[in-house]
Amino acid sequence: MARIKSARVILTCPGRNFTTLKIETEDGLTGLGDATVNGRELAVASYLTDHMIPALIGREAHQIEDIWQYFYRGAYWRRGPITMAAIAAVDTALWDIKAKAAGMPLYQLxxxxxxxxxxxxxxxxxxxxxxxxxxxxxxxxxxxxxxxxxxxxxxxxxxxxxxxxxxxxxxxxxxxxxxxxxxxxxxxxxxxxxxxxxxxxxxxxxxxxxxxxxxxxxxxxxxxxxxxxxxxxxxxxxxxxxxxxxxxxxxxxxxxxxxxxxxxxxxxxxxxxxxxxxxxxxxxxxxxxxxxxxxxxxxxxxxxxxxxxxxxxxxxxxxxxxxxxxxxxxxxxxxxxxxxxxxxxxxxxxxxxxxxxxxxxxxxxxxAVGHGVEIDEALAAQFPYRPASLPVNRLEDGTMHNW
The missing domain is CATH 3.20.20.120 (Enolase-like C-terminal domain)
Structure with missing residues (x-):
């Protein structure tokens, strides 16, 4: 058994903002998932911290499919970029943990x-x-x-x-x-x-x-x-x-x-x-x-x-x-x-x-075992989040258009 002991969001801005989820199991394995939605990083961080992480603690980390279904089907207000990025972060981190537990790179798993x-x-x-x-x-x-x-x-x-x-x-x-x-x-x-x-x-x-x-x-x-x-x-x-x-x-x-x-x-x-x-x-x-x-x-x-x-x-x-x-x-x-x-x-x-x-x-x-990417948390802390938004687009007559 590899129950989830903790999970937390790491915000960092080494040139641009990233939202990262780190999950740790009771047997000491860790996994990382990306949750970045450009210009909406804090919205995903809140979704994870306020809604998903409390429901993750104590779950069996290797039950990836069940956890995915729990967060997708279990959210009445499903789909959308924020929800799906948060689910993706959990899913990716769990695949990282499973591959590390198996002792193989993720593509082999x-x-x-x-x-x-x-x-x-x-x-x-x-x-x-x-x-x-x-x-x-x-x-x-x-x-x-x-x-x-x-x-x-x-x-x-x-x-x-x-x-x-x-x-x-x-x-x-x-x-x-x-x-x-x-x-x-x-x-x-x-x-x-x-x-x-x-x-x-x-x-x-x-x-x-x-x-x-x-x-x-x-x-x-x-x-x-x-x-x-x-x-x-x-x-x-x-x-x-x-x-x-x-x-x-x-x-x-x-x-x-x-x-x-x-x-x-x-x-x-x-x-x-x-x-x-x-x-x-x-x-x-x-x-x-x-x-x-x-x-x-x-x-x-x-x-x-x-x-x-x-x-x-x-x-x-x-x-x-x-x-x-x-x-x-x-x-x-x-x-x-x-x-x-x-x-x-x-x-x-x-x-x-x-x-x-x-x-x-x-x-x-x-x-490398897992997906092969880690995070230097001490260095990440040296690059604090800063607000940044994508542009909007208008036609030459001022009409809003697709950016």
Whole structure:
């Protein structure tokens, strides 16, 4: 028996805020789970501390499925990003403990490796097309086999995905949300020119990706996909808000460009129709935002039935704890596609020492027992939480729009 002795939330801000859950069993094993929701870190911390941790103490740590069901089915107000991130933190920490008790890396407990490494993509971005292409060359020189391209849009003061710090993009830039301005008319011609230049500069032996970030209507997204077809993108991501899953049918009717969506999804129900109607090619749910490893397995198994592959979100607002868990999942999952990989700052890496490593365009979770990520609590305490919010977006006439 390995009953849960204690559990607590650790808030730290080594360059950005992270919400981490640490669970300890009576026999001395500890497990970590990521609970970060960018801009809402304190809400998850409260959900865990006030509602879930008191119900965890004394439970058998190895009953992962039962505990998951208890917190999901037992919450009348179920689903949503805060609830599911809190459940994910518990679930991830318990899988960490179970793998440590078994004396093996987590991917072995999940069923063993399905591949030798996890292909990842990096973020090449610049204020101009030429700057973005230069960054893409740099990523290819670093060994990346897949590169996301984001560039500034002429006539707009700022553009999603473009930052001064090319490796550590963090959009939560102020205590209260800053306001960005958007123009679809100015954006749509820019992306095909970017991909044309990228193919000329990089050739055809590298995967090229692009994030639309929920900003287009379905017919606008269809036009973009069609315009990009000659350049064979690996995918366009989040082409339109996905609350209405049926909207992807219109996009699918007009373009063969692969579609990826799901970083803001919380459960399998958010993507069930998209998957079973084969309206997407990649599902981008994450360990932290989609209920942990247990629920990610359900989503992946459903996707496998319909030829949909995984392509999990991996921005810097997912802590190394989530990245470590995701890589074990990625190494195991049979229908893997790609893993997003934004590098964390040196301060973050120091707070969260980890076993995973990058080589030749792939990440590997390493052979440490558990998910291979720990936390230096003394160092974490030196980086106190500070309020930070994601921006909001308006059209040029002032109308609120999707950021």
């Amino acid at each position: 999940l069923g063993g490796a399905s591949r030798t490494g996890v292909m990842v993509y990096g973020h090449a971005n610049g204020g101009t097309l030429d700057e973005t292409i230069a960054e893409a060359r740099r990523y290819r020189e670093m060994g990346y086999k897949a590169i996301r391209l984001q560039t500034g849009v002429p006539g707009l003061a700022s553009t999603y995905g473009v930052s001064g710090d090319k490796l550590f993009y963090e959009p939560a830039d102020a205590a209260l949300p800053t306001e960005n301005v958007w123009s679809t008319v100015k954006y749509l011609p820019t992306v095909p020119r970017l991909f044309e230049a990228a193919r000329e500069a990089l050739g055809w032996d590298v995967h090229l990706l692009h994030d639309v970030h929920h900003r287009l209507t379905p017919i606008e997204a269809a036009r973009l996909g069609k315009d990009l077809e000659p350049y064979r993108p690996f995918w366009i991501e989040d082409p339109t808000p996905a609350e209405n899953q049926e909207s992807f049918r219109l996009i699918r009717q007009h373009t063969t460009t692969p579609l990826a969506v799901g970083e803001v999804f919380n459960t399998v129900w958010d993507c069930k129709d998209l998957i079973q109607n084969q309206l997407i090619d990649y599902i981008r749910t994450t360990v932290v935002h989609a209920g942990g490893i247990s629920h990610m397995r359900r989503i992946a198994h459903l996707a496998e039935l319909y030829g949909v592959r995984t392509g999990s979100h991996g921005a810097t607002d997912l802590s190394p704890v989530c990245m470590g868990a995701a890589l074990h999942f990625d190494l195991w999952v049979p229908n893997f596609g790609v893993q997003e990989y934004m590098r964390h700052t040196a301060e973050t890496d120091a707070v969260f020492p980890h076993a995973y490593s990058f080589k030749d365009g792939d990440l590997h979770p390493g052979e």
